[in-house]
Amino acid sequence: MTDLIDHLSLGFSVAFTMQNLLYALLGCLLGTLIGVLPGLGPVTTIAMLLPATYALPPIAALIMLAGIYYGAQYGGSTTAILVNLPGEASSVVTALDGYQMAKKGRAGPALAAAGIGSFFAGSVGTLVLAAFAVPLTEVAFMFGPAEYFSLMVLGLIGAVVLASGSLLKAIAMIILGLLFGMVGTDVNSGVARFSFDIPELTDGLGFIVIAMGVFGYGEIIQNLAKPEEERALNTKKVSGLMPTKADFKAMMPAILRGTALGSALGILPGGGALLSSFAAYTIEKKTKLKPGEVPFGQGNIRGVAAPEAANNAGSQTSFIPLLTLGIPPNAVMALMVGAMTIHNIQPGPQVMTSNPELFWGLIASMWIGNLMLVILNLPLVGLWIKLLSVPYRWMFPAIVLFCAVGVYSTNNNTFDIWTTGMFGVIGYLFVKFGCEPAPLLLGLILGPMMEENLRRAMLLSRGDWGVFVSRPISASLLAVAALLLLIVLSPSIKKKREEAFVEE
Amino acid sequence: MAIKSQKDLLAGLMFTLTGAAFTLGARDYDMGTSGRMGPGYFPLVLGVILAGLGILITLQSFGNKPQPGGEIGHFAWRPLIFIIGANLIFGLLLGGLPSVGLPAMGLIVAIIGLTFVSMLASKDFCIKRAIMLSAILTVGSYLVFVKMLGLTFQVWPWFVGA
Numbered sequence: 001m002t003d004l005i006d007h008l009s010l011g012f013s014v015a016f017t018m019q020n021l022l023y024a025l026l027g028c029l030l031g032t033l034i035g036v037l038p039g040l041g042p043v044t045t046i047a048m049l050l051p052a053t054y055a056l057p058p059i060a061a062l063i064m065l066a067g068i069y070y071g072a073q074y075g076g077s078t079t080a081i082l083v084n085l086p087g088e089a090s091s092v093v094t095a096l097d098g099y100q101m102a103k104k105g106r107a108g109p110a111l112a113a114a115g116i117g118s119f120f121a122g123s124v125g126t127l128v129l130a131a132f133a134v135p136l137t138e139v140a141f142m143f144g145p146a147e148y149f150s151l152m153v154l155g156l157i158g159a160v161v162l163a164s165g166s167l168l169k170a171i172a173m174i175i176l177g178l179l180f181g182m183v184g185t186d187v188n189s190g191v192a193r194f195s196f197d198i199p200e201l202t203d204g205l206g207f208i209v210i211a212m213g214v215f216g217y218g219e220i221i222q223n224l225a226k227p228e229e230e231r232a233l234n235t236k237k238v239s240g241l242m243p244t245k246a247d248f249k250a251m252m253p254a255i256l257r258g259t260a261l262g263s264a265l266g267i268l269p270g271g272g273a274l275l276s277s278f279a280a281y282t283i284e285k286k287t288k289l290k291p292g293e294v295p296f297g298q299g300n301i302r303g304v305a306a307p308e309a310a311n312n313a314g315s316q317t318s319f320i321p322l323l324t325l326g327i328p329p330n331a332v333m334a335l336m337v338g339a340m341t342i343h344n345i346q347p348g349p350q351v352m353t354s355n356p357e358l359f360w361g362l363i364a365s366m367w368i369g370n371l372m373l374v375i376l377n378l379p380l381v382g383l384w385i386k387l388l389s390v391p392y393r394w395m396f397p398a399i400v401l402f403c404a405v406g407v408y409s410t411n412n413n414t415f416d417i418w419t420t421g422m423f424g425v426i427g428y429l430f431v432k433f434g435c436e437p438a439p440l441l442l443g444l445i446l447g448p449m450m451e452e453n454l455r456r457a458m459l460l461s462r463g464d465w466g467v468f469v470s471r472p473i474s475a476s477l478l479a480v481a482a483l484l485l486l487i488v489l490s491p492s493i494k495k496k497r498e499e500a501f502v503e504e
Numbered sequence: 505m506a507i508k509s510q511k512d513l514l515a516g517l518m519f520t521l522t523g524a525a526f527t528l529g530a531r532d533y534d535m536g537t538s539g540r541m542g543p544g545y546f547p548l549v550l551g552v553i554l555a556g557l558g559i560l561i562t563l564q565s566f567g568n569k570p571q572p573g574g575e576i577g578h579f580a581w582r583p584l585i586f587i588i589g590a591n592l593i594f595g596l597l598l599g600g601l602p603s604v605g606l607p608a609m610g611l612i613v614a615i616i617g618l619t620f621v622s623m624l625a626s627k628d629f630c631i632k633r634a635i636m637l638s639a640i641l642t643v644g645s646y647l648v649f650v651k652m653l654g655l656t657f658q659v660w661p662w663f664v665g666a
Contacts (some may be wrong), residue, residue: 018563051653051655052653054653054655055653055654055655114533117568160625166512166555166561168560168561168564169515169519169561171557172519172554172557172558172561173517175523175550175553175554175557176519176522176554178550179522179526179547179551179554182526182546182547182550186533186543189534189542189543191533191534191543193529193530193533193543193547194526194547217587217588217591220587221580221584221585221587221625222580224580224582224583224587224625224626225578225583226581235658254642259611290623291637314605393626393628393633394624394633394637395602395621395639396587396622396626397590397618397619397622397623397641398637398641400587400591400618400622400644401594401615401618401622401641403591404590404591404594404595405645405649405655406620408595408598408657409649409655409656410595412656413599414595414596414598414599414601415596417591417592417594417598418592418595419590420524421588421595424587424588424591425584425588429518432511432514432576432577432579433512433514433516433518433576434509434511434512434515434573437664450546451546451648454541454546455541455545455546458538458539458540458541459539459540459541461539462539463537463538463539463540464539465538473594489652502585
């Protein structure tokens with residue numbers, strides 16, 4: 001306990017410098033600004049804004065990125081509530097009741113419920129993260145290459161089990177991502193693989209290039225292909241922000257339930273925001289309605305508060321596997337790994353011991369970021385609404401520009417621009433063929449790590465594949481992965497799962 | 505046999521072909537043994553798995569009951585061409601293409617090029633709007649990217665300054 005307080009006070013002493021507070025604020029502001037734009041989820045937002053952090057010292061850069069992440073998520077909820085356009089999958093459920101509330105002139109309380117829920121959940125999530133970081137890091141030091149490999153298998157399986165749509169296609173997308181990760185120089189032999197004698201490719205395919213091409217351009221093209229629908233903006237009635245007393249009474253237990261659920265689910269590989277918010281909404285729907293309460297789907301405040309709390313708690317605790325084990329549990333965290341490597345930080349258990357200021361400073365600034373979101377976004381709602389009323393035809397050239405500038409400035413190289421164009425086309429094909437791209441990004445980041453650990457494990461075992469099942473931790477991780485697959489493939493669950501995703 | 509889902513059929517074929525290509529490519533590299541894996545080992549295994557999954561997905565796409573939402577629909581050629589085109593124009597103007605002797609025009613010209621080309625992606629292109637928007641974006645980007653964030657760009661064409 002005293003350790004925890006020591007650690008947190010170290011963290012806050014780092015985060016509470018004028019400069020770092022400013023970067024946290026700037027990150028939240030920029031993240032919300034981009035995240036509010038319809039059709040831009042956190043992955044695209046982070047990828048687009050990553051170059052803005054290149055010139056910063058590592059700790060400031062990470063603080064700003066964390067701010068961008070929260071801002072992007074909060075921005076997604078704002079669009080979900082106000083215009084029924086969830087910016088990302090995790091705010092899909094927020095739109096169900098949030099938009100109905102907005103239609104009834106209760107956009108203010110809906111936004112406040114999302115904000116308060118997120119802040120409370122974020123604070124709890126930060127504490128959980130701080131408390132679990134030390135013991136988990138100790139576990140991490142017991143991990144050998146075999147355990148790491150099995151953990152990554154579990155993580156990847158977890159990620160596809162939760163993906164909507166076809167399981168087979170999601171697995172194929174992961175493998176494709178792993179293969180894209182193979183492009184470039186093999187560290188063990190120095191052989192340049194799949195690089196077609198192009199010098200730039202010997203460094204591998206940049207994750208920014210793929211994220212921007214597939215997520216950025218792919219989404220813009222898809223949005224433009226749809227006829228411009230009139231966006232029913234509920235601008236006029238966002239005057240009273242404060243929820244009523246009855247609202248508070250209804251949403252507090254929902255926030256508590258959502259927070260608990262999100263904190264637990266976020267740690268799971270493949271978990272994080274998406275699963276948390278879906279699960280939280282389902283649970284709220286199962287609880288009995290009080291007399292006089294608005295039914296779900298028609299603007300129940302609990303239907304906004306619970307999933308918002310859950311997705312924020314989940315996105316907070318999904319930092320745990322990344323910071324302690326160095327393994328990204330989802331696509332957003334995969335981007336964070338990329339961001340850290342650009343700043344010369346190798347995520348993993350050693351960060352906490354070798355660079356405690358950075359580690360605890362980052363954790364403290366997560367809490368500050370959550371606080372800023374509340375202070376910043378509730379008063380600024382009017383500004384976001386203005387931004388939302390800008391027609392898409394004015395907006396998309398700017399988005400294309402941000403993507404192009406972001407890609408170029410990563411390496412100051414036009415070659416990256418050509419490859420991004422190619423991945424834009426591929427990204428549009430993915431959309432057309434109904435392949436969800438998030439698992440691809442996860443595979444891309446994990447590919448080299450997986451190969452490295454597989455090779456080391458097999459070298460240590462002298463080529464005996466049994467090492468993965470004879471070591472207890474590795475065996476149990478693989479068993480959980482197999483169990484997950486079995487559960488999803490079992491006919492009754494399969495049907496339920498399909499129903500759950502249709503419900504969106 | 506009828507096709508149940510065009511999306512799955514095409515996705516399956518895409519995965520099969522890509523998997524096969526990676527498998528073939530991986531055979532150029534040393535396989536090694538399972539105890540000492542060479543650079544070809546892991547990609548080869550992955551390539552084979554991907555091709556296998558692709559074949560499975562392809563086979564599953566056949567069936568007599570058409571799946572709702574399984575049809576591929578129209579290709580949005582216009583946005584596809586102009587958005588990707590805007591990206592390429594930006595690269596060409598910003599950095600030039602030394603291999604064909606195309607000089608670099610710098611950031612300002614590149615932004616104007618990108619704005620015009622990308623706006624063609626929308627059906628209601630309007631020259632006045634394009635001029636206005638490129639002015640806003642040029643000034644805004646110069647201030648934010650160059651002045652504020654200090655990213656290194658060649659701002660002006662090669663014949664100015666230098």
